[in-house]
Amino acid sequence: xxxxxxxxxxxxxxxxxxxxxxxxxxxxxxxxxxxxxxxxxxxxxxxxxxxxxxxxxxxxxxxxxxxxxxxxxxxxxxxxxxxxxxxxxxxxxxxxxxxxxxxxxxxxxxxxxxxxxxxxxxxxxxxxxxxxxxxxxxxxxxxxxxxxxxxxxxxxxxxxxxxxxxxxxxxxxxxxxxxxxxxxxxxxxxxxxxxxxxxxxxxxxxxxxxxxxxxxxxxxxxxxxxxxxxxxxxxxxxxxxxxxxxxxxxxxxxxxxxxxxxxxxxxxxxxxxxxxxxxxxxxxxxxxxxxxxxxxxxxxxxxxxxxxxxxxxxxxxxxxxxxxxxxxxxxxxxxxxxxxxxxxxxxxxxxxxxxxxxxxxxxxxxxxxxxxxxxxxxxxxxxxxxxxxxxxxxxxxxxxxxxxxxxxxxxxxxxxxxxxx
Amino acid sequence: xxxxxxxxxxxxxxxxxxxxxxxxxxxxxxxxxxxxxxxxxxxxxxxxxxxxxxxxxxxxxxxxxxxxxxxxxxxxxxxxxxxxxxxxxxxxxxxxxxxxxxxxxxxxxxxxxxxxxxxxxxxxxxxxxxxxxxxxxxxxxxxxxxxxxxxxxxxxxxxxxxxxxxxxxxxxxxxxxxxxxxxxxxxxxxxxxxxxxxxxxxxxxxxxxxxxxxxxxxxxxxxxxxxxxxxxxxxxxxxxxxxxxxxxxxxxxxxxxxxxxxxxxxxxxxxxxxxxxxxxxxxxxxxxxxxxxxxxxxxxxxxxxx
Numbered sequence: 115x116x117x118x119x120x121x122x123x124x125x126x127x128x129x130x131x132x133x134x135x136x137x138x139x140x141x142x143x144x145x146x147x148x149x150x151x152x153x154x155x156x157x158x159x160x161x162x163x164x165x166x167x168x169x170x171x172x173x174x175x176x177x178x179x180x181x182x183x184x185x186x187x188x189x190x191x192x193x194x195x196x197x198x199x200x201x202x203x204x205x206x207x208x209x210x211x212x213x214x215x216x217x218x219x220x221x222x223x224x225x226x227x228x229x230x231x232x233x234x235x236x237x238x239x240x241x242x243x244x245x246x247x248x249x250x251x252x253x254x255x256x257x258x259x260x261x262x263x264x265x266x267x268x269x270x271x272x273x274x275x276x277x278x279x280x281x282x283x284x285x286x287x288x289x290x291x292x293x294x295x296x297x298x299x300x301x302x303x304x305x306x307x308x309x310x311x312x313x314x315x316x317x318x319x320x321x322x323x324x325x326x327x328x329x330x331x332x333x334x335x336x337x338x339x340x341x342x343x344x345x346x347x348x349x350x351x352x353x354x355x356x357x358x359x360x361x362x363x364x365x366x367x368x369x370x371x372x373x374x375x376x377x378x379x380x381x382x383x384x385x386x387x388x389x390x391x392x393x394x395x396x397x398x399x400x401x402x403x404x405x406x407x408x409x410x411x412x413x414x415x416x417x418x419x420x421x422x423x424x425x426x427x428x429x430x431x432x433x434x435x436x437x438x439x440x441x442x443x444x445x446x447x448x449x450x451x452x453x454x455x456x457x458x459x460x461x462x463x464x465x466x467x468x469x470x471x472x473x474x475x476x477x478x479x480x481x482x483x484x485x486x487x488x489x490x491x492x493x494x495x496x497x498x499x500x501x502x503x504x505x506x507x508x509x510x511x512x513x514x515x516x517x518x519x520x521x522x523x524x525x526x527x528x529x530x531x532x533x534x535x
Numbered sequence: 536x537x538x539x540x541x542x543x544x545x546x547x548x549x550x551x552x553x554x555x556x557x558x559x560x561x562x563x564x565x566x567x568x569x570x571x572x573x574x575x576x577x578x579x580x581x582x583x584x585x586x587x588x589x590x591x592x593x594x595x596x597x598x599x600x601x602x603x604x605x606x607x608x609x610x611x612x613x614x615x616x617x618x619x620x621x622x623x624x625x626x627x628x629x630x631x632x633x634x635x636x637x638x639x640x641x642x643x644x645x646x647x648x649x650x651x652x653x654x655x656x657x658x659x660x661x662x663x664x665x666x667x668x669x670x671x672x673x674x675x676x677x678x679x680x681x682x683x684x685x686x687x688x689x690x691x692x693x694x695x696x697x698x699x700x701x702x703x704x705x706x707x708x709x710x711x712x713x714x715x716x717x718x719x720x721x722x723x724x725x726x727x728x729x730x731x732x733x734x735x736x737x738x739x740x741x742x743x744x745x746x747x748x749x750x751x752x753x754x755x756x757x758x759x760x761x762x763x764x765x766x767x768x769x770x771x772x773x774x775x776x777x778x779x780x781x782x783x784x785x786x787x788x789x790x791x792x793x794x795x796x797x798x799x800x801x802x803x804x805x806x807x808x809x810x811x812x813x814x815x816x817x818x819x820x821x822x823x824x825x826x827x828x829x830x831x832x833x834x835x836x837x838x839x840x841x
Binding site for chain 1: 548625626627645647648649650652653667668669670671705708731732733734736737767
């Protein structure tokens with residue numbers, strides 16, 4: 115297939131072409147020609163992409179999505195999660211191991227990698243650290259790595275057991291593997307439903323205190339110093355968490371982190387109406403926390419932005435608040451959220467956090483926009499206004515507080531694996 | 536005719552001071568009715584009310600039911616000690632099944648905070664929150680404030696100490712909202728682990744010494760220790776609680792003024808309140824119960840007009 119991207123602004127930090135408008139000619143998945151804007155003929159192309167505000171970057175990578183396959187295929191499966199990812203501009207997604215059964219054998223890794231493999235979105239399964247995510251017995255991490263597990267995490271559950279954490283950090287050094295931990299002291303958060311603060315007090319809901327996240331980060335960082343290896347904290351949410359990781363990076367520890375895109379959209383006061391679509395873990399925090407997250411993004415303390423995609427059926431959400439499940443279906447709105455609320459990041463910064471740093475953290479090659487290179491690209495606009503409508507949702511699930519919201523900025527297409535989506 | 540600014544009574548949050556004053560004035564009239572030889576008025580004839588209780592309750596349910604009968608409403612009762620979810624039916628399905636039988640008003644008690652707010656988004660009937668978990672219990676706060684007004688002439692300017700398990704108490708939260716709206720000063724007192732960490736931001740005073748709280752206040756609203764609502768251990772023992780936070784007649788007599796003692800019931804006698812204090816002339820506990828019927832009549836009457 116021959117594809118022409120016409121007069122697109124190339125967003126490629128560290129490349130000479132960064133910020134330049136070019137025509138890009140792609141043939142059979144390879145970038146054949148990069149020419150001055152408007153130079154390449156449209157006549158021979160099977161597909162032409164052009165838009166006044168068209169931008170192109172290396173394809174985006176989501177480091178944190180739940181596919182619910184196998185186990186809860188009525189909420190999402192490996193086909194629909196790719197459709198949702200493509201709609202969100204992601205060419206590669208790393209899937210959490212919280213499936214049923216838990217992703218902890220090489221068969222389950224192979225299943226995720228091969229099911230519906232003919233798609234523009236590449237799937238990278240992550241494997242569990244402990245059997246069934248219970249935090250007690252280690253999985254066969256070397257074997258899982260050899261089968262293609264891209265990182266190790268208990269996903270939505272933290273690796274809470276201190277001895278298991280130390281052993282994991284040590285064991286993963288065998289193959290320079292990555293531990294991704296969700297920092298949460300679950301003793302402090304049990305029965306919690308939302309951020310602990312004046313709003314939770316007024317609503318009579320048990321809080322999820324910020325300190326539950328911060329203590330785990332502080333603890334894990336100390337273990338990292340002791341055991342060596344590297345750790346990535348996923349979906350941090352508090353100001354102090356940003357500060358702790360900033361300090362650790364200055365110290366030279368091998369630490370990285372991400373935030374969920376939706377984390378910057380709401381503070382805890384949004385829950386005053388008990389809307390279960392706003393029930394998410396980590397919970398929506400305070401305005402001061404949100405400000406600190408933006409600062410962390412701006413000074414690169416926060417490396418990546420993730421979708422934290424958690425599709426849930428209506429039966430899990432149309433319930434009393436404390437009985438409803440945590441989670442938002444996030445793949446299709448992640449970029450639009452960041453771009454809409456952004457006041458501080460350049461477009462290059464956003465591409466760093468969506469495409470470059472996630473690959474460096476996951477040890478994936480960063481695709482270059484150069485002639486002769488494989489085309490792994492996301493086409494997007496930072497200006498286009500659009501409304502997120504239920505009828506356009508590609509995920510199987512509709513648990514989003516953003517339905518009906520108008521965003522600025524939209525992913526327009528992805529090109530990867532010789533395919534477009 | 537004056538009307539409430541709301542269609543449902545989901546909580547004190549959402550009411551205006553004028554709403555509360557209207558409820559009080561209406562309750563004054565109904566209280567007078569309740570003392571007549573014929574205690575029944577036809578105000579809610581042809582209105583069907585369902586009392587839907589997903590948590591155990593004796594006095595609140597009886598009080599609502601009596602209020603409904605005094606207003607000539609048709610009443611049905613649904614009680615389930617375990618949440619309907621455990622039986623496989625959702626709250627919304629349960630309530631919709633009841634509404635399909637042509638019910639106009641739902642009085643609901645439920646263990647989940649915000650459950651009446653959730654219902655209000657999905658059903659058309661008027662909803663009265665009869666207690667939603669650890670969130671609100673608006674009719675209790677209204678009858679408490681009404682009883683203070685009756686005892687002290689007005690609520691504005693009065694000092695009210697709420698003593699006990701504030702963390703798990705819907706009564707405390709609704710009382711704080713109602714009393715502040717009416718211009719009273721509020722203090723909370725209890726073991727520090729039973730006080731919400733951010734409670735000061737609601738503009739209340741916080742006191743850990745029960746004697747100091749009693750010395751400060753005009754009215755002490757003593758709360759029940761909600762052992763059934765505590766999912767985690769918050770204090771070492773009931774023995775220690777009653778020794779250091781329990782209120783008895785000797786303590787009340789040692790104050791340099793006479794204060795009013797209230798309790799939303801049921802009392803754990805000998806735990807938060809001793810028998811000699813509960814039965815003393817400080818106590819207006821039974822007045823609260825009597826006023827509860829008048830307040831609930833007023834609330835349902837006014838909601839039915841909207």
